[in-house]
Amino acid sequence: MGQSHEDVAHGTALGFRAGCRSRGGCPLHQSATLLTCVEAEFARRGDYAIARLPIDEPVARVKAVATPQSSRVQERARERRESMRNPRTGARVGKRASSEPPHGTTARYLRGCRSSGDCPRNADDLSCVEARNAARRNQARRRGVPAYRASVDATQVARVIRTLPDTGVSLRKFAKESGVGRTTVAGLANGSVPRVHPDTLARLARALDAIRPAMEKERA
Ligand SMILES: [Zn+2]
Ligand SMILES: [Zn+2]
Known part of the structure; x- marks a missing residue:
C-alpha cells in the first residue's frame, strides 16, 4: 500500500481515513492534549459535538468530567x-x-x-x-455508571406469546396492547430474546392476563 499519511494532520479523523490506524503509530500516541487519529475517528462516531467539527480538525483530549452530583x-x-x-x-x-x-x-x-x-x-x-x-x-x-443488566427469564411468557397468532391475536397487536416494543415481542416469539427486564415481563404478563379469556374461548 503506497498510502502515505505522513502529510496529513494527525489527531484528526482525516488522518485515520488516510491510513493512520494504529494507536502506537500515530505521532500523537502519548499526547496529553490531543487524541490520536484512531481516537479522533471513534470520538467522532460517538459524539455529536465532535462529529460537527471539520474532519481535519485535531480533537482535544478532554477527560470525561464525572458529575456524580449532577443537579x-x-x-x-x-x-x-x-x-x-x-x-x-x-x-x-x-x-x-x-x-x-x-x-x-x-x-x-x-x-x-x-x-x-x-x-x-x-x-x-x-x-x-x-x-x-x-x-x-x-x-x-x-458518567461512569455501569450498565444495569438485571433481566429475568422469559421462556414461560414467550411460550404463550408464540401461541397468540393461532388464537387470532397478531404479535403486532399484542405489542401495542402490552406497550412492549414490536422487536422485543417478535424476539420472544422466535426465541432470540430469552430474557427481558422485570418491568417488561410484568407488562407482558398483564397483557396476557387481559386477553387470556378470549384465548381460551378460541381454543375451546
Ligand atoms: Zn495519526
Ligand atoms: Zn411518542
Missing part, C-alpha cells in the same frame, strides 16, 4: 440538548416538520407522550418512553 437542573438541560437524538445511534432524528418533535424522542416524551402503547414509535421501534429511558441510561453510562 436536576443540569440534567434537564442536558436532556433538552440531547432530546433530538436517536438514543441508539446518536444520530439526529428527522426534520422538524411541525412544531412538535417526532415520536421516539425524549423531546416528545417531555411534551407529554408517556404511554408506550399509544406512541407511534420511531424507525427503530422505540416509543418516547423507551427513547427517554435509553437516553438516561446512556447519560449514566457516560
Whole structure:
C-alpha cells in the first residue's frame, strides 16, 4: 500500500481515513492534549459535538468530567440538548416538520407522550418512553455508571406469546396492547430474546392476563 499519511494532520479523523490506524503509530500516541487519529475517528462516531467539527480538525483530549452530583437542573438541560437524538445511534432524528418533535424522542416524551402503547414509535421501534429511558441510561453510562443488566427469564411468557397468532391475536397487536416494543415481542416469539427486564415481563404478563379469556374461548 503506497498510502502515505505522513502529510496529513494527525489527531484528526482525516488522518485515520488516510491510513493512520494504529494507536502506537500515530505521532500523537502519548499526547496529553490531543487524541490520536484512531481516537479522533471513534470520538467522532460517538459524539455529536465532535462529529460537527471539520474532519481535519485535531480533537482535544478532554477527560470525561464525572458529575456524580449532577443537579436536576443540569440534567434537564442536558436532556433538552440531547432530546433530538436517536438514543441508539446518536444520530439526529428527522426534520422538524411541525412544531412538535417526532415520536421516539425524549423531546416528545417531555411534551407529554408517556404511554408506550399509544406512541407511534420511531424507525427503530422505540416509543418516547423507551427513547427517554435509553437516553438516561446512556447519560449514566457516560458518567461512569455501569450498565444495569438485571433481566429475568422469559421462556414461560414467550411460550404463550408464540401461541397468540393461532388464537387470532397478531404479535403486532399484542405489542401495542402490552406497550412492549414490536422487536422485543417478535424476539420472544422466535426465541432470540430469552430474557427481558422485570418491568417488561410484568407488562407482558398483564397483557396476557387481559386477553387470556378470549384465548381460551378460541381454543375451546
Ligand atoms: Zn495519526
Ligand atoms: Zn411518542
